[in-house]
Amino acid sequence: MNIQNYINGQFHNPSSNNWIDNYNPSNGEVYGRIPNSSKDDVENAYIAAKSAFPSWSQTTLEERSRILIKISELLEANSQRFAEAESKDNGKPLSLAKAIDIPRAASNFRFFGNAITQFASESHESIGQDAINYTLKQAIGVVACISPWNLPLYLFTWKIAPAIAAGNCVVAKPSEITPVTAYLLGEICNEAGLPKGVLNIVHGLGTTTGQAIIEHPDIKAISFTGGTATGAHIAKIAAPMFKKLSLELGGKNPNIIFADCDYNDMLETTVRSSFANQGQICLCGSRIFVEASIYETFKTDFIKKVKQLKVGHPSKTSTNIGALVSKPHLEKVMQYINIAKEDNGTILYGGNKVIVKGYENGYYLEPTVIEVSTDECKVNQEEIFGPVVTIMPFNSEDDVLQMANKVKYGLSATLWTNNLKRTMRMSNQLQSGIVWVNTWMLRDLRTPFGGIKNSGIGREGGFEALRFFTEAKNVCIKY
Ligand code: NDP
Numbered sequence: 109m110n111i112q113n114y115i116n117g118q119f120h121n122p123s124s125n126n127w128i129d130n131y132n133p134s135n136g137e138v139y140g141r142i143p144n145s146s147k148d149d150v151e152n153a154y155i156a157a158k159s160a161f162p163s164w165s166q167t168t169l170e171e172r173s174r175i176l177i178k179i180s181e182l183l184e185a186n187s188q189r190f191a192e193a194e195s196k197d198n199g200k201p202l203s204l205a206k207a208i209d210i211p212r213a214a215s216n217f218r219f220f221g222n223a224i225t226q227f228a229s230e231s232h233e234s235i236g237q238d239a240i241n242y243t244l245k246q247a248i249g250v251v252a253c254i255s256p257w258n259l260p261l262y263l264f265t266w267k268i269a270p271a272i273a274a275g276n277c278v279v280a281k282p283s284e285i286t287p288v289t290a291y292l293l294g295e296i297c298n299e300a301g302l303p304k305g306v307l308n309i310v311h312g313l314g315t316t317t318g319q320a321i322i323e324h325p326d327i328k329a330i331s332f333t334g335g336t337a338t339g340a341h342i343a344k345i346a347a348p349m350f351k352k353l354s355l356e357l358g359g360k361n362p363n364i365i366f367a368d369c370d371y372n373d374m375l376e377t378t379v380r381s382s383f384a385n386q387g388q389i390c391l392c393g394s395r396i397f398v399e400a401s402i403y404e405t406f407k408t409d410f411i412k413k414v415k416q417l418k419v420g421h422p423s424k425t426s427t428n429i430g431a432l433v434s435k436p437h438l439e440k441v442m443q444y445i446n447i448a449k450e451d452n453g454t455i456l457y458g459g460n461k462v463i464v465k466g467y468e469n470g471y472y473l474e475p476t477v478i479e480v481s482t483d484e485c486k487v488n489q490e491e492i493f494g495p496v497v498t499i500m501p502f503n504s505e506d507d508v509l510q511m512a513n514k515v516k517y518g519l520s521a522t523l524w525t526n527n528l529k530r531t532m533r534m535s536n537q538l539q540s541g542i543v544w545v546n547t548w549m550l551r552d553l554r555t556p557f558g559g560i561k562n563s564g565i566g567r568e569g570g571f572e573a574l575r576f577f578t579e580a581k582n583v584c585i586k587y
């Protein structure tokens with residue numbers, strides 16, 4: 109499958125006619141080509157977005173909302189096709205793409221299609237000064253949305269939907285590793301009647317195409333989700349140009365289990381929070397801390413459950429764990445498993461590549477559980493972003509809090525306890541943007557989403573996203 113850039117409502121080959129191979133992670137074969145877009149392609153996308161902006165930013169909220177909801181409906185109507193494309197491109201189980209990725213992409217458009225009609229601004233009466241102030245929330249202009257490969261359409265649309273709902277025009281780049289559903293989205297946008305130039309999608313490498321986007325002097329805001337090192341690089345380029353930045357970066361999230369939790373619920377959810385999407389979710393609870401009194405029981409029960417997870421071809425309904433996204437990523441995750449062994453970690457389960465019959469060159473790995481003796485070892489500190497978790501016991505609330513916070517990241521934390529006072533104490537003190545108590549990845553799209561420390565700056569979700577994609581202008585009238 110050859111995919112093309114989507115610029116000004118039309119599909120184009122890259123101007124240089126350079127292409128990149130696209131691999132199918134389930135069998136390691138090249139199954140298509142994607143544009144290796146140059147600065148010229150990014151410029152064309154920018155020009156299209158700039159021309160569309162005056163009209164789109166003045167389009168009524170009802171009309172914008174109607175189009176966003178239409179996109180959502182069309183995604184739902186085409187969900188099977190999109191789910192198959194996502195699963196093939198990323199290696200994730202088709203069942204997961206069907207249940208999570210594509211429905212969520214549709215929800216993103218529906219949610220922001222509705223939210224924009226409720227996005228109000230404040231007014232302040234300056235009593236005694238005969239003046240009234242009101243705040244305009246104006247669209248910024250042309251903005252950039254750059255997303256990673258782990259939840260391709262889910263995260264791509266999580267940025268695009270609020271950006272266009274707020275009246276901006278967008279130059280967007282999906283990860284070059286998983287470009288297909290972003291390509292298909294162009295067709296849907298045309299069918300839904302999104303005016304040409306409002307959304308422009310350029311494909312290519314981060315270091316060239318992405319770089320041209322972030323360096324563009326007239327793209328005034330960048331919403332980025334990806335690795336922490338890339339986020340730092342983008343911040344360095346963007347700062348001297350005073351671009352608005354939203355950075356959703358890596359995580360190394362603690363999953364803290366107290367003996368007084370609902371054990372079975374915790375166990376089921378912990379399997380999911382460890383290995384969903386092959387562990388390639390920034391929110392996965394990759395550091396499991398278990399209260400010492402239930403540590404041995406947990407270890408036995410957890411390993412028993414993990415053993416039941418079936419690694420297999422993503423299209424099979426029996427598959428729980430599909431393929432990792434790429435060969436380099438599989439090698440990177442394997443390296444961490446080796447580092448764990450050198451650091452005296454004990455591989456309690458997994459740690460090996462899996463050969464799936466008929467798909468011998470696919471990028472499959474066993475779900476892996478590593479028992480560590482110290483929270484300071486490398487595998488407990490660095491983001492692995494694969495089906496690998498560490499586990500270790502803790503003795504007291506203070507100890508576990510200290511270990512949970514002693515990483516450079518601060519995206520999410522999960523807490524399992526039925527003690528209300530402890531819940532309140534720990535939720536206040538955990539250094540992360542999100543704390544889940546007795547659940548994991550339960551999402552309400554109105555809530556602020558994002559991390560602290562090296563997990564990023566800014567918040568997505570709800571009105572936070574609409575605030576990011578608008579400039580607040582105060583108007584003061586003396587009467
Ligand atoms: P990367 O940082 O490598 O890439 C993210 C995106 O940025 C891709 O589209 C990439 O393009 C692009 N990119 C790379 N270099 C540049 C550049 N110089 N200028 C502009 N764009 C660039 O991350 P991954 O795709 O490997 O994703 C995994 C990471 O994402 C993990 O660290 C994970 O924790 C994080 N993540 C964070 C989430 C959050 O909400 N906090 C959610 C999901 C993931 P290309 O791939 O084509 O090179």
